[in-house]
Each structure stands twice: as structure tokens, then as C-alpha cells.
Amino acid sequence: MPHISVTIPAFNRGHLIGRTINSVLSQTFRDFDIVIVDDASTDNTVEVVKQCCARDSRLRLEVNPQNLGLTRNWNRCLELATGPLVQIMQSDDLIDTDYLQKVSDVFETHPSIGFVAASCRYIDIDDRIISPGTEAETRWYHAGDEAVTAILGGHPHVSSIIMCRKCYERFGGYMEDIQYGPDVEMDTRLAAHYDYYRFGSVHTSFRRHGTNMGNLEFLRNDYLPTFERQLRLIWGYLSQEGRQKKGVIDLDRYIAMETAKTALRGATIAVAYGQPRLARYYLREAIRLDTRSVLHSQFWKSVVLGLVPVLGKSIMQKRMKFTKADREQLATS
Secondary structure, eight states: OOOEEEEEEESSOTTTHHHHHHHHHTOSOOOEEEEEEEOOOSSSHHHHHHHHHHHOTTEEEEEOSSOOOHHHHHHHHHHHOOSSEEEEOOTTOEEOTTHHHHHHHHHHHOTTEEEEEEEEEEEOTTSOEEEOOOOOOOEEEOTTHHHHHHHHHSOOOGGGOEEEHHHHHHHOSOOTTOOSOHHHHHHHHHHTTSEEEEEEEEEEEEEOOTTOHHHHGGGSTTHHHHHHHHHHHHHHTSOHHHHHHTTOSOHHHHHHHHHHHHHHHHHHHHHHTTOHHHHHHHHHHHHHHOGGGGGSHHHHHHHHHHHSHHHHHHHHHHHTTOOHHHHHHHHHO
């Protein structure tokens, strides 16, 4: 089966994407191609990628004439992929040199599997390890409640996920009205229909920095309702019996509580990005969704930091390891 199409959606990642591409080119497995889909970047991303393309014929660059946004660009990657196996590799992450070979071996041995994923470590802007990641049991999960429950119990690192083309050709790609973390819904949807293989070992590197999409998405006013809708969708792929086994009896109540926790996280992120008004919105929403939110230390941390916005921003940016490059990119975005 393998040929693997590694697709890399990119937007303003000129300072990082070269390292991402090199981590793919360094694979011991050789039967792959790389498609970089630039979403109308305003920095030097295209120039960096062109230099990489000149060194290796397996690379191809596509540039969107206008910005499509994250989810539509991910779907554009799926459209442009040519192999029977497809990876959406984030433009700031890394994969270990033997990862594609390990994935290829799994699909060669178990062609009925729909997608494969692995655990990740966390690195900073300079590739230094922040956390080595957590290893777990390597398992094969059968389609349906077993695979869906596995995804809900710990969603895998998006850059580690490699799926069969047949999966999204049959059940569709990323839902374009979910603009933030659309892989969570899609992977859960596919798990309802296809077997899922999870490496327990760590094979990818998730880069933490000030311009992670996982942080920036909180700066949109529509993030919380989108998150709540996505949560309802993904839990809908689990049967009532499966939800009960997970201890979720009242789904509405569970979704409200989880969305409240996310709102608390949003408040601290908003403080870090110098948006105290948005932080207050997240705190109000946390209380509305779950009045017990005021008992969380994170609630009061955001309140205190928000009282002195400049100092709060400085403290949170230091804690989140913002770099000079992060601040410069945020200033121009």
C-alpha cells in the first residue's frame, strides 16, 4: 500500500517550516512525497519552501491565491494528496526519522486499519525538549465504540495521524464550519467506522510557542460556541451505552462543564495576548456554564492577572515561553 503523501498546510511559518520539512526528508522510509500548501502567507514562508523544493524533487509547493483559513486549507491538502496514505503535518512540528517506516509496516501488515497515530513529546522554539511525552500501551482499537472511546480518552497529536485516503473519500474531510481543531471531529468520525492503531511510544514533536494555532484560536469571539458544537458532535459518535461506560450520563451537563473548563483556559490565554476584555468574556461564560468555575484556582488567577493587564501579560508570556520572534509576528498579524 504505502506511498505516503505528507501534506503540510502553512501560514506565516517561514522561521519554522524548514525544520519541519527536513524532519520529513530525513526519514529512513523513502516512498513519500511532500505537498506544502501555503495559505497566502505574508512572511517569507514561500521563499523558504521554494529553496527546499530546489533540493528535492519529492517536494511540491501550492500557494493559495487568497487565504482560505485553517480548515479549508487542510481540506485543500487532502485534495492535493496523491498517495493511498495521507498525513496532515503541522508546519511547526517534527517527526522522528523512523516514523514513516513504522507506519508503513503497520499498514502493510494490517491493511484494514483506517488510521494510525502516536504519542508526542513537547519542544520549544529552539527544538529543546520541554517534556519527553508519556508512553502508553500500543493498541489496535476496533471500529465503533472501542476506537471512539480511545480518541475521546486522549486525542492523538495531529501531526502523528496518518490515514487511508479511502476513509475521507467515503466519509468526508474536515468539517469547514469547525475552524478550530477540526481533526478532533474528523478522527472521531472515522473511528466510528474504521479500526485505529495507536503507537504507545513517542514518535513526534509538538512545538510550543507563542503563535501556536492552539493558542491563537482562543482569540476569536466565536471559539467557545464552535468548541461546544464540536464536543456535541464527537460525543454523538459514541453510543449511549458507550457514554455510560465513560461515566457520562447527562451529556448536556457534561458538555457544559467541559466548555466551562475550556473557557477558563481561554481567559488565561487572553491575558497572555493582552486582551483583558476577552478574558472577562471567558470568565463570564465559565460561570454561566458551570457556577462551580469560581472554585477553580485558574479562575482567580485570570481575575488577578487581569486587574493589572500589562503585568499579567508579561507574566503569562514568560510562563508560555514567548520568544522575540513570537512577539514580532503577533505585532504584524
